Amino acid sequence: xxxxxxxxxxxxxxxxxxxxxxxxxxxxxxxxxxxxxxxxxxxxxxxxxxxxxxxxxxxxxxxxxxxxxxxxxxxxxxxxxxxxxxxxxxxxxxxxxxxxxxxxxxxxxxxxxxxxxxxxxxxxxxxxxxxxxxxxxxxxxxxxxxxxxxxxxxxxxxxxxxxxxxxxxxxxxxxxxxxxxxxxxxxxxxxxxxxxxxxxxxxxxxxxxxxxxxxxxxxxxxxxxxxxxxxxxxxxxxxxxxxxxxxxxxxxxxxxxxxxxxxxxxxxxxxxxxxxxxxxxxxxxxxxxxxxxxxxxxxxxxxxxxxxxxxxxxxxxxxxxxxxxxxxxxx
Amino acid sequence: xxxxxxxxxxxxxxxxxxxxxxxxxxxxxxxxxxxxxxxxxxxxxxxxxxxxxxxxxxxxxxxxxxxxxxxxxxxxxxxxxxxxxxxxxxxxxxxxxxxxxxxxxxxxxxxxxxxxxxxxxxxxxxxxxxxxxxxxxxxxxxxxxxxxxxxxxxxxxxxxxxxxxxxxxxxxxxxxxxxxxxxxxxxxxxxxxxxxxxxxxxxxxxxxxxxxxxxxxxxxxxxxxxxxxxxxxxxxxxxxxxxxxxxxx
Numbered sequence: 001x002x003x004x005x006x007x008x009x010x011x012x013x014x015x016x017x018x019x020x021x022x023x024x025x026x027x028x029x030x031x032x033x034x035x036x037x038x039x040x041x042x043x044x045x046x047x048x049x050x051x052x053x054x055x056x057x058x059x060x061x062x063x064x065x066x067x068x069x070x071x072x073x074x075x076x077x078x079x080x081x082x083x084x085x086x087x088x089x090x091x092x093x094x095x096x097x098x099x100x101x102x103x104x105x106x107x108x109x110x111x112x113x114x115x116x117x118x119x120x121x122x123x124x125x126x127x128x129x130x131x132x133x134x135x136x137x138x139x140x141x142x143x144x145x146x147x148x149x150x151x152x153x154x155x156x157x158x159x160x161x162x163x164x165x166x167x168x169x170x171x172x173x174x175x176x177x178x179x180x181x182x183x184x185x186x187x188x189x190x191x192x193x194x195x196x197x198x199x200x201x202x203x204x205x206x207x208x209x210x211x212x213x214x215x216x217x218x219x220x221x222x223x224x225x226x227x228x229x230x231x232x233x234x235x236x237x238x239x240x241x242x243x244x245x246x247x248x249x250x251x252x253x254x255x256x257x258x259x260x261x262x263x264x265x266x267x268x269x270x271x272x273x274x275x276x277x278x279x280x281x282x283x284x285x286x287x288x289x290x291x292x293x294x295x296x297x298x299x300x301x302x303x304x305x306x307x308x309x310x311x312x313x314x315x316x317x318x319x320x321x322x323x324x325x326x327x328x329x330x331x
Numbered sequence: 332x333x334x335x336x337x338x339x340x341x342x343x344x345x346x347x348x349x350x351x352x353x354x355x356x357x358x359x360x361x362x363x364x365x366x367x368x369x370x371x372x373x374x375x376x377x378x379x380x381x382x383x384x385x386x387x388x389x390x391x392x393x394x395x396x397x398x399x400x401x402x403x404x405x406x407x408x409x410x411x412x413x414x415x416x417x418x419x420x421x422x423x424x425x426x427x428x429x430x431x432x433x434x435x436x437x438x439x440x441x442x443x444x445x446x447x448x449x450x451x452x453x454x455x456x457x458x459x460x461x462x463x464x465x466x467x468x469x470x471x472x473x474x475x476x477x478x479x480x481x482x483x484x485x486x487x488x489x490x491x492x493x494x495x496x497x498x499x500x501x502x503x504x505x506x507x508x509x510x511x512x513x514x515x516x517x518x519x520x521x522x523x524x525x526x527x528x529x530x531x532x533x534x535x536x537x538x539x540x541x542x543x544x545x546x547x548x549x550x551x552x553x554x555x556x557x558x559x560x561x562x563x564x565x566x567x568x569x570x571x572x573x574x575x576x577x578x579x580x
Contacts, residue, residue, distance in 0.1 A: 183436050183444040183454070186425070190433040193422035200382070200420070201437035202408040202494065208443075 008174060015170030022162045030158040032270050034230055037165040040266035042223035043250035044169070044176055045216030050256045051185070052209045053192030054112045058120030059220045059247050061100075062093040064239035065123070066221030067228040068133065069093075071141045082144040082164045086225045093221015094214055101210035101217070108195070120239050127236035138235025141228060165226045172219055173259045179215070180259070188212055220247075253295050255302015265303050333396060335360045335498050335530050336381065336412075341390035343376055343554070350376035351387065352554040358498070363521075364532045365541045365562070368551030368575055374534045375417070377551070378500050382414050383407035395497065408437070411497035417506060417534070419487035421475045427486050428471040431458030434493040461489045464523040480507040481516065488520060492527045499524060501533040505540055513537065517544055538576055542566060550575050 022030060042059055049056055069092030070085045079085065104115055128136045143150075143157060146164065151157035179185050187208055190198050195205040228234050237243060246269075253265035269288075276287035299305055334357035343351035350373045358364055366374045379385040381392055383404040392400040399407050422430050432454045436443060444452075462468045465485045475483060484507060491499060504520050505513045517540055524531060535541050541548060541562060548565040550557040552574045558565045565571055 178446050181448050182446050183432075183448075183451075186429060187433055187436050187443060189425060190422045190430075193424055194420055196404075197420040197422070197490075198433070198437075199403065199405045200408055200414065201434050201490065202405055203433075203437045203443075204405060 008177070011170070011174050011177065015167060015174070018170065019163050019166050022159050022166065025162075027155050027158060030155070030162045031230060032274055033267070034158070034162045034165045034226065036267040036270040037162075037169040037263070038223045038226035038230070039247060039250055039270070040263045041165075041169045041172055041226070042220045042247045043254060043266055044172055044259065044262045045219030045223075046247055046251035047254060047256050047259075047262055048176060048179065048219070049209075049212050049216040050251060051180070051188045051192060052212050053195075054108060054209060054213075055248065055251075056116040056213075056216065056244075057113045057241070057248060058116030058118070058244050059216065060239045060241065060244035061116070061120035061123050062096055062217040062220035063224040063227065063243065063247075064120075064127065064234075064236070065096045066090065066093040066224030067234045067238045068127070068224075069221070070225045070228050071139065071234045072133075074141050075139075080142055080145045081148075082146050082161060082229060085144060085229060086164065086168055086222050089225025089228070090218045090222040093224065094218035096221075097214040097217025098210075101213040102206070105206040105209040105213060117241060117244065120244055121241060124236050124239040124241075127239060134235070136236055138233060138237075140233050143232060144229045161226070161229055168222060168226075169263070172222075173263065177259050184208070184211065249292060253292070253303055255299075255304040257301065257308045258304030261302055261304030261306075261308075268303070334358055335395060336532075337391075337393040337396075338377075338381070339391045339393075341377075341380060341392065342388045343373075343380060343385060344388060349554040351380065351390075354390070354554070354556060356549065356556065356559070358530060358532065360497075361529050362531075362547055363545050364547045364549060365545035366532060366534045366549050366551060367536070367538070367541060367571075368557075372551035372575070373554040374551050375502065376554070378414065378502060378532075378534060381407075382412055382500065408494065408496075411494070412500065413491035413494050413496035413498075414500040415484070415488040415491045415502060415504065417502040419480075419483040421483055421487060421490075423476045424474060426472050426474050427462060427467060427478065427482075428455060428458045430475060430486055430490060431461055431493065434458075434490040438494060457493070461492060461523075462486075464526075465489050465519060481512070484508070485516075485520070485523075488524065492524055495527040498530045498532065499527075501531065503534050503536065505535070505537060513540060514543070538566060 025033065042063060046056060046059060066089030070089045073079055073088055074085060100119065104112060107115055127133055144161065146160050151160050187203060191205045191208050198205045224238060250262065250266045250269055253269060254261040272291050273288055276284035280287055295303065336358040338354055338356045341351045341354040354377065366377065368374050376385060380387050383399065383402045383406065387400055391398055394410055394412060397410065399410060422433060432450065435454045435457050459468055459471055462471050467482060467485060470478060470482060475486065484504065488501060488504060505517055508516045521544060545562050547560065548562045549559045550565055550571045557574060558568045558571050566576060
């Protein structure tokens with residue numbers, strides 16, 4: 001851990017560089033990068049949760065909770081500030097995660113995944129039926145501002161949203177890196193490996209899953225706020241299962257070993273989607289599917305395994321017992 | 332002197348199978364008690380009930396006078412009973428030191444840090460100190476998946492020791508260890524656990540290990556206690572020889 005601080009400093013500089021890089025990006029890529037950063041944020045939450053051995057197929061629930069929460073508060077109280085909207089989205093997602101987390105943490109594996117999916121679809125159904133929330137059509141919100149500044153130039157507005165989403169996602173990435181290296185991060189991996197032994201050591205596996213679940217919900221809520229700000233419209237599609245599935249795709253592509261991989265995976269997925277949609281408009285889903293299959297086949301541990309290699313496999317197997325080891329040493 | 336563990340009238344049935352039949356047992360501080368019996372005699376069921384994994388159908392289990400019969404394994408561990416397993420229950424993808432560090436984190440379960448590195452605040456030092464006691468310090472940074480069965484067994488026992496338990500339950504500590512190494516391994520276990528666990532209960536099938544290391548033997552048969560006492564007396568008991576050891580000594 002001696003190298004932790006310089007590494008974090010590099011990450012801060014990378015976030016700053018990525019933000020400033022937006023100044024020279026073509027306008028059309030700004031919105032693409034904003035979506036990629038927003039998707040990376042929610043996928044990062046899925047990775048945080050996956051470290052406990054659980055995958056949520058229903059993060060659309062918190063994505064929609066964040067989006068609808070921001071939209072309703074923005075329209076009711078006239079809050080247009082992008083940072084405030086992001087925080088409101090994170091709080092809405094986090095509060096819902098705190099309510100659902102302790103209930104769902106008792107399940108694991110496919111049951112956990114299916115329950116999250118079911119809850120998101122219940123929420124979707126409620127949104128579709130709710131006329132007060134615009135039903136299946138949803139409703140619109142105004143253009144976001146930043147610290148009192150209103151952006152009338154579309155490029156400036158796009159850059160502002162790009163900058164806020166990249167900084168937020170970058171800071172979330174730094175926080176996740178610290179979390180992964182922390183005591184809680186290590187114990188989370190232990191829960192994934194053997195939750196019964198964790199209990200025998202005096203730890204509560206459910207509590208650890210709940211904490212990670214709530215962190216994932218916070219990230220999803222903030223991501224929902226960004227999606228709302230980018231589209232300036234919200235509808236029940238935010239909670240639909242295909243929306244949740246896309247975020248799981250990003251997490252699967254990234255693997256759970258690297259925070260940076262989540263950002264790369266999200267950006268690559270958006271690029272593949274955009275270009276295949278542009279050049280192969282009728283078969284772009286096929287291209288996307290082949291791309292995903294390729295990554296799963298050739299990088300089963302995700303894109304992160306390209307730069308995080310497990311050098312432990314090169315080590316000679318240890319002797320059967322310490323006594324045998326002493327004998328080997330004596331020979 | 333009050334016993335560390337006091338079990339009274341413990342019953343447990345799995346359908347028609349009687350795994351515990353009115354078991355009553357006191358274990359005093361400082362004893363090294365060996366539980367013996369054929370497969371299915373009820374030894375592991377007893378260990379599972381004492382550690383909270385199984386709830387008894389009836390009867391009571393008290394640790395230092397506190398009823399723990401309905402507590403979860405987590406609470407039982409916090410109150411002072413730790414265990415190791417016949418098949419080591421480890422975190423395969425983590426290193427030996429990380430496994431121990433998780434056990435050290437179990438000491439402060441309500442205050443897990445979100446930001447302090449996993450190896451900080453003496454967690455790694457404590458892990459290495461325990462591994463050193465078992466002669467495993469050189470393997471601290473090896474993932475468990477690369478360690479052999481005998482080493483895993485010792486790491487499993489080391490993890491159970493982290494809490495300095497009042498009562499340490501070892502489920503077949505030498506199973507999987509070769510005949511020529513079993514005494515050396517058990518010597519190492521007894522020496523390593525001595526500073527932290529004054530009272531040890533170990534399940535064992537090897538009567539040579541039992542007679543050498545136990546100062547009391549409890550023989551199980553069909554969920555009942557067949558004999559209980561000094562190893563040299565119990566192991567010569569005709570019923571124990573007939574139903575448990577098969578004449579071995």
